[in-house]
Amino acid sequence: MPELPEVQTLVDDLKALGTIGQRIEAVKVLWPSLLAGTGPDEFCRHLRGQVIKGIRRRGKYIVWTMGKNCYLVVHLRMSGHFFFAGTGKPRARHVHILFQLADGRWLAYQDTRKFGRFYLVSDPGIVVGKLGPEPLDKRLTASRLGRMLAKRHRRIKPLLLDQTFIAGLGNIYTDEALWEASIHPLTLACNLAADDVPRLLRAIRKVLRQGIRNRGTSLGKGLNNFSNLERRAGGNAGGLKVYRRSGRPCPRCGTLIERMVVAQRSTHVCPACQQEPDPLSKC
Numbered sequence: 001m002p003e004l005p006e007v008q009t010l011v012d013d014l015k016a017l018g019t020i021g022q023r024i025e026a027v028k029v030l031w032p033s034l035l036a037g038t039g040p041d042e043f044c045r046h047l048r049g050q051v052i053k054g055i056r057r058r059g060k061y062i063v064w065t066m067g068k069n070c071y072l073v074v075h076l077r078m079s080g081h082f083f084f085a086g087t088g089k090p091r092a093r094h095v096h097i098l099f100q101l102a103d104g105r106w107l108a109y110q111d112t113r114k115f116g117r118f119y120l121v122s123d124p125g126i127v128v129g130k131l132g133p134e135p136l137d138k139r140l141t142a143s144r145l146g147r148m149l150a151k152r153h154r155r156i157k158p159l160l161l162d163q164t165f166i167a168g169l170g171n172i173y174t175d176e177a178l179w180e181a182s183i184h185p186l187t188l189a190c191n192l193a194a195d196d197v198p199r200l201l202r203a204i205r206k207v208l209r210q211g212i213r214n215r216g217t218s219l220g221k222g223l224n225n226f227s228n229l230e231r232r233a234g235g236n237a238g239g240l241k242v243y244r245r246s247g248r249p250c251p252r253c254g255t256l257i258e259r260m261v262v263a264q265r266s267t268h269v270c271p272a273c274q275q276e277p278d279p280l281s282k283c
C-alpha cells in the first residue's frame with residue numbers, strides 16, 4: 001500500500017512534470033465505483049475545463065486544487081497509482097480513470113485491486129479533516145507527541161497506523177521506525193519513557209525521509225506494486241532494515257529478524273534490539 005513517501009513521490013512528480021496550470025480537456029471514468037459520492041457523469045462534467053491550480057499531499061491522500069470550491073481528493077489505497085500515458089490513446093491494463101490535459105497528455109489512474117477512492121468536494125476538510133498531524137511537520141514537536149502518546153492506552157504499532165493519530169504511516173514505515181527507535185510494537189503508548197519519544201519521532205522522520213529520497217518502496221515488479229509517474233519502481237526496498245526480512249540478521253546486532261502478527265498486521269522485529277514489554281504491564 002502506498003504510504004507517505006510513495007504518495008509524496010507521486011505529488012513531486014506531478015508537479016515536476018508540468019501538471020499544474022494545465023486545463024483538463026477530457027475525463028473518462030471506466031470504473032465508476034472508484035468515485036465516492038459522485039456519479040461518473042457529474043464527475044466528468046465538473047472536472048472538464050477546470051485548471052489544476054495546486055497539488056499537495058495530506059497523509060496518504062493527494063489533494064488537487066481545481067476551481068473555486070472544487071477539490072479532487074484521491075486515496076490510492078492498496079494498489080493505486082498514476083502515470084503519464086503519452087498523447088496517444090492510452091492502452092494499459094487496469095486503467096480505470098483518465099484525464100486528458102491541455103497539452104494532449106493523458107494522465108492515467110491504474111489500480112489492479114480497485115480499492116482507490118476519488119472524492120470531488122467543495123472543501124478538502126470533508127475528507128482529510130480528521131487526520132492526525134503530519135510527521136514531517138515541524139509543529140509536531142517531541143513534547144507534543146509525548147502528550148499525545150501519554151493519553152493513549154493502545155499498543156504503539158496500531159496507534160501509529162491510526163491515521164487520526166498521525167497521518168501517513170503504514171505497515172512498512174511503522175515497522176522500520178519502531179526498529180530504528182528500538183521500541184517493541186506491542187509497547188503501550190502510555191508506557192513509553194520520556195527519552196523514547198524524541199527517539200521515536202527522529203526514527204519516524206528518518207525512515208520517511210529515506211523513503212522519499214529513494215522515491216518510494218516497491219516490493220515487487222507486478223502492477224500491484226508502487227511505481228512512479230514514469231512507471232518506474234521506487235528504490236527504497238533495498239534500504240529496509242526489518243520489513244519482510246524475517247530470518248535475516250538485524251543490521252544493528254546480528255540477531256535474526258522475526259515476524260509476528262500485531263493487530264492482524266504482519267510485523268517485523270529484532271527480538272534483541274526491541275525488547276518485548278511485560279504482558280501484564282499497564283499504565
Ligand SMILES: [Zn+2]
Nearest residue numbers: 250253270273
Ligand atoms: Zn537487533
